[in-house]
Amino acid sequence: MLKLIIFKELREIILSTKFAATFGVCSLLIIMAFYTGIKNYQSSVQEYNASKAALFSQFETAKDWREVPRLTVFLPPNPLASLVMGISNDIGRAAVIYDSGYQAFRDSVYSVNPVFAVFRFLDLEFIFLIVLSLFAILFAFDAINGEKERGTLRLSFANSMPRATYIFGKITGSFLALALPLLIPVMTGLLLLPLMEVPLSVNEWIRLLIFIICGLLYLGVFLTLSVFISSITKRSSSSFLFLLIIWVCSVLIIPRAAVLLSGNLITVPSTSKIYYQRVQMQMNNIQELLKRANEQINKIAQEMAASGDTSPEAQKRYTDKMSEVYKNLQEENDKKISAYISRLHEERYNKQKQQERLALGISRISPATVFTLAATGLCGTSLELRNNYEEKVLTYSGIYSDFISGKQSQPAQDNIVKETVNPREIPDFYYQPKGFSDILKDALPDITILLVFNIILFCGAFIAFLRYDLR
Amino acid sequence: MTESINAGTNNTIVLEADKLTKRYEDGVLALDELSFTIKSSEIYAMLGANGAGKTTTINLFLNFIEPTSGEARVMGIVTHKEPLLAKEKLAFVSENVMLYQNFTAIQNLDYFAKLGGKKNYTRDDYRNVLLRVGLQEEAHNKRLKGFSKGMRQKCGIAIAILKDAPAILLDEPTSGLDPKAGYEFIQLLDNLRSEGKSILMSTHDIFRAREIADTVGIMNQGKLVMQAGRDELTDKDLEQLYMKYMAGHMEAAA
Structure with a gap:
């Protein structure tokens, strides 16, 4: 039947x-x-x-x-x-x-x-x-x-x-x-x-x-x-x-x-918001950076003055030291900013994933x-x-x-006739x-x-x- | 046709309503202790106004609804206890037979015959039965979409004949039929009776009921208020009784 x-x-x-x-x-x-x-x-x-x-x-x-x-x-x-x-x-x-x-x-x-x-x-x-x-x-x-x-x-x-x-x-x-x-x-x-x-x-x-x-x-x-x-x-x-x-x-x-x-x-933060936060962070850091740089430079200058050595070698040594300070501070700052940006991106990514999971979870009630x-x-x-x-x-x-x-x-081999690169x-x-x-x-x-x-x-x-x- | 008619002897009770009562969930008493019997080769016409309980009675025999109390029996089988077995003994023609509009008359017959357990019919059998009910040959292979009500009704009756059941239930079978089709239908019922079928027919048509039925029952508000054999009634009597019981015109009868 x-x-x-x-x-x-x-x-x-x-x-x-x-x-x-x-x-x-x-x-x-x-x-x-x-x-x-x-x-x-x-x-x-x-x-x-x-x-x-x-x-x-x-x-x-x-x-x-x-x-x-x-x-x-x-x-x-x-x-x-x-x-x-x-x-x-x-x-x-x-x-x-x-x-x-x-x-x-x-x-x-x-x-x-x-x-x-x-x-x-x-x-x-x-x-x-x-x-x-x-x-x-x-x-x-x-x-x-x-x-x-x-x-x-x-x-x-x-x-x-x-x-x-x-x-x-x-x-x-x-x-x-x-x-x-x-x-x-x-x-x-x-x-x-x-x-x-x-x-x-x-x-x-x-x-x-x-x-x-x-x-x-x-x-x-x-x-x-x-x-x-x-x-x-x-x-x-x-x-x-x-x-x-x-x-x-x-x-x-x-x-x-x-x-x-x-x-x-x-709420997922937008990329422009992340960019704004990055700029804010950089601006805040630059103040801090300048303050610390000044402190350390002053210290070196005082050290230099105290030593009484004004020979060109000594001056170069102190100039190098100052450059080193700047370089270190710059690197430290870059790392800090980079970590901060990574964290912002990671947070955004996680929020985005969370939002995606929630949206898909809810919408799965629909065949x-x-x-x-x-x-x-x-x-x-x-x-x-x-x-x-x-x-x-x-x-x-x-x-x-x-x-x-x-x-x-x-x-670079300037004196040799260059061949094109091989892609x-x-x-x-x-x-x-x-x-x-x-x-x-x-x-x-x-x-x-x-x-x-x-x-x-x-x-x-x-x-x-x-x-x-x-x- | 290859299958024989399965009807009882003249004295066998084929359809029986025993104190059949139906009260719907909304409290309406549709049927109140209805009792009657229909033997083989007998036609029973149930008359009554809309809502008198005629269709409810048929629905109870078909187990489309269950009785509140009492029993409907087909060849002794209680319909609400063994519905599938009881339906094997029943054929049914509804008031407005629609069937499957995309099928031809023969395809409809083939489907319903098989559904009724008759698997050995041939196309010739279908043609013969359609000719018997008065459907012209050129309509046999046409889709039902273009059929008139009378033509569809004929197909419905052909389906009931093909089932070859001992009992046939007809729910307002002549409503909407033209006089010629109505006459042919009555002739057909007469033939079925002579083949031993028991027929329970609900109708408004008192004259056709008087013409064909062996017993006429008048129903009013779920009760069988009058039952009489054909010989006991003249057309005039029946009309007066119908008006009296159906519409409550007591004075008219007096």
């Missing part, structure tokens, strides 16, 4: 106009997302290679490593990022490294093409998050109360059919009917990847498949939610309205409200956030991308700094994304939450239907 209900549900949906419309829209959007994603990836690869080549060419004229003041490193394109973009378009793809450290990232996709910042790209995450979740509601908002309105519920239950079988069949059938218009274009899109020569490793294929499973789980949440709401409301128009409100809250309001709330609860986090985590475009990239650039800037210091400390000697910048097990470990809590949402809502729909008034 379960099979019969599932097939009936599947057949009823497939024969409906809404299915035809859904299938058409889904196919168009998904294949378009794959195609444009692949094209974007290919142009990113070209741009990446061109930028690297251009970087080397800029060293061609340099005769000495002292003429190489800075180096730009680039974030290599990630094929999965073209399908689930996450923050990959927001962060700068290039980081400029000086011998003293690195500057902020620059040349983000959106800064280069601001029009995309307004309209954003169409990617698989957007299609799942917005379009397909709405379709899930459209498929199931009248699953129970609609059947009652049409009179088919009474007619069905005039037969010896257990309620549990019916609701289980109904949810399963609706889910399959929803998965079908999704999986066919997704499979077509996946086929495009090797056909258009996008190099995906086994690990990336697996991550892509897990992402699709996450998408199905996310749709399952809205589907079971729709069946649940349909089981606790009398009219299909009411359930549609409730579901629309829940969708708006879940997809649009909760994630933004959570960020706002956490922003109000935890939309959970799905976004799981999807971007799996495709390597989550907030972790920036942290990971920053960490790698920091490590590399140390390596580069050592390299360039070593090169620049070599004595191949510069240590390579490797951006190693997180390993598969780490990515999976990070995404697992969100996948589990999606699963829990499904189980809870399925049980809710199940129990609500067992108590449903069939009359």
